[in-house]
Amino acid sequence: MNHAAPRLTAIAETILGAPLPVRIRAWDGSEAGPHGAPALVLTHRRALRRILWKPGELGLARAWVAGDLTVDGDLYETLGLLSGILWDRPSASEAPDGAPGTGRTALLRDPAGRAAVRELFRLAGPWPAPAPPAEEAPRRSGPLHTKVRDRAAISHHYDVGNEFYELVLGPSMVYSCAYWSPDGTLEQAQHDKLDLVCRKLALEEGDRLLDVGCGWGSMALHAAREYGVRVTGITLSREQAAYARKRVADEGLADRVEIRVQDYRDVKDGPYDAISSIGMAEHVGSARYRDYAADLYALLRPGGRLLNHQIARRPEPDESAYRVDEFIDAYVFPDGELSPLGSTVSELERAGFEVRDVESLREHYALTLRAWVQRLEASWDEAVRLTSPGRARVWQLYMAASALGFERGGLGVNQVLAVRAEPGGISGLPLRTRTWPAV
CATH class of the missing domain: 3.40.50.150 (Vaccinia Virus protein VP39)
Incomplete structure (x- = not known):
């Protein structure tokens, strides 16, 4: 049964604590999310492994550069819709009293959050972590700006x-x-x-x-x-x-x-x-x-x-x-x-x-x-x-x-x-x- 997209949408909304403003189109052909919105297209479940191994911006970037994640629709509109949940979210220390924390620790304290993460691991498929795309800069060491x-x-x-x-x-x-x-x-x-x-x-x-x-x-x-x-x-x-x-x-x-x-x-x-x-x-x-x-x-x-x-x-x-x-x-x-x-x-x-x-x-x-x-x-x-x-x-x-x-x-x-x-x-x-x- 084609059902990865609805599952991913539910997982994302549980983790983010907010409705997902874009559609999700998964590698199995399934699709879910608000009608008429641009779609995030996961061309391969490998995209999830990249995000799990490197949560946050770098994991998403690796999926994008590798072509495991694309956009169907206007890129500017998509980035604008996602900015509020990816880049503009307050940190846990900035969250108002009584609001759920936004950090990884707070997520794992919550039973629904732990269940969402386990489901994400199941959807991600076989491990290990994919290698970073070749376009990524080599690891650097030593003092900055020599x-x-x-x-x-x-x-x-x-x-x-x-x-x-x-x-x-x-x-x-x-x-x-x-x-x-x-x-x-x-x-x-x-x-x-x-x-x-x-x-x-x-x-x-x-x-x-x-x-x-x-x-x-x-x-x-x-x-x-x-x-x-x-x-x-x-x-x-x-x-x-x-x-x-x-x-x-x-x-x-x-x-x-x-x-x-x-x-x-x-x-x-x-x-x-x-x-x-x-x-x-x-x-x-x-x-x-x-x-x-x-x-x-x-x-x-x-x-x-x-x-x-x-x-x-x-x-x-x-x-x-x-x-x-x-x-x-x-x-x-x-x-x-x-x-x-x-x-x-x-x-x-x-x-x-x-x-x-x-x-x-x-x-x-x-x-x-x-x-x-x-x-x-x-x-x-x-x-x-x-x-x-x-x-x-x-x-x-x-x-x-x-x-x-x-x-x-x-x-x-x-x-x-x-x-x-x-x-x-x-x-x-x-x-x-x-x-x-x-x-």
């Missing part, structure tokens, strides 16, 4: 094929939040973001610009081509560097742009007139952030400007409780960390910077991510051919979930303009900074 470990983490994320990134990012090859206007295109929005950075930095012909985390060279090329500056771009990704160097040569800008495979901690050829760091600081880590800020400060001349473009999270009531997202850490950005905006500003100020402007682009990143998802899904077969089915699924889930995070305010992204003031406190900024006049 140069060797950072290089490996960057390689995991960025060295997956430049053709794949071309497909997702489009001709701009900019992998950070764009700056949108009504009815604008992704390409125009990325151009406008790069130009906004250049104007905030007040670049002038002949200036020296250090682009930290230069990616595929888009910022370096824009600054050299449009503003006549000399640019040093650094990245830890050899694939990115090779791609960027070819673009520089093709545009005839080799006399103005140098691309290096280099850690920011190894740059010693300052002073620079300006530094751009766009979507790189998320890789630095809280333990190293003060050193990062101090290194950039030391590389600037007096009066030089830093534009730090960085994703932020909301602060925790107890910051010691912050934990890195398991899915992101395992499949997307190994060792990446997000900090609250206030922490970033404080660390820049401790390094000696004067922070002069902060601009939130939160809604802009949601639009950017949706555009990238659309490009990925429109060329799905090609994306799979260029990487793997699992890698394409990692990107689809990561970008769609992140888009919702930015739309709902759980994530933010900010451009922080800071200056190394000259002696006497001279900042060199205009009185009405936000006009960002073209030079």
Whole structure:
């Protein structure tokens, strides 16, 4: 008899203590749940074993990446419906008086909870635990954010094929939040973001610009081509560097742009007139952030400007409780960390910077991510051919979930303009900074 889906629905609702807002379609063809809702499709009972062996987000992510769990319906709608029971549920300590606990211990104290777990084990089928999908980052050991470990983490994320990134990012090859206007295109929005950075930095012909985390060279090329500056771009990704160097040569800008495979901690050829760091600081880590800020400060001349473009999270009531997202850490950005905006500003100020402007682009990143998802899904077969089915699924889930995070305010992204003031406190900024006049 086909009956796995009704059993799974009952189990889920017992464990969650709430109605399941999506349908369940099981490997045996059965289906249960609210009519008209999108469906979670368990293509194999192995999905349950993944979740049982690694309860929580990582188990679900492994099932998704392996193709054991899919969605029939709109992915954004599905993630939105599930967010309240997967990510936004209060912890046991936050539950109101008299409410059931949400932790595993509280579940197993309850007879109905224990029965639900036993039923889930029966449905999961033969053990042992399935191996993690190949796309998962290798286990890491040793101190966080050493140069060797950072290089490996960057390689995991960025060295997956430049053709794949071309497909997702489009001709701009900019992998950070764009700056949108009504009815604008992704390409125009990325151009406008790069130009906004250049104007905030007040670049002038002949200036020296250090682009930290230069990616595929888009910022370096824009600054050299449009503003006549000399640019040093650094990245830890050899694939990115090779791609960027070819673009520089093709545009005839080799006399103005140098691309290096280099850690920011190894740059010693300052002073620079300006530094751009766009979507790189998320890789630095809280333990190293003060050193990062101090290194950039030391590389600037007096009066030089830093534009730090960085994703932020909301602060925790107890910051010691912050934990890195398991899915992101395992499949997307190994060792990446997000900090609250206030922490970033404080660390820049401790390094000696004067922070002069902060601009939130939160809604802009949601639009950017949706555009990238659309490009990925429109060329799905090609994306799979260029990487793997699992890698394409990692990107689809990561970008769609992140888009919702930015739309709902759980994530933010900010451009922080800071200056190394000259002696006497001279900042060199205009009185009405936000006009960002073209030079």
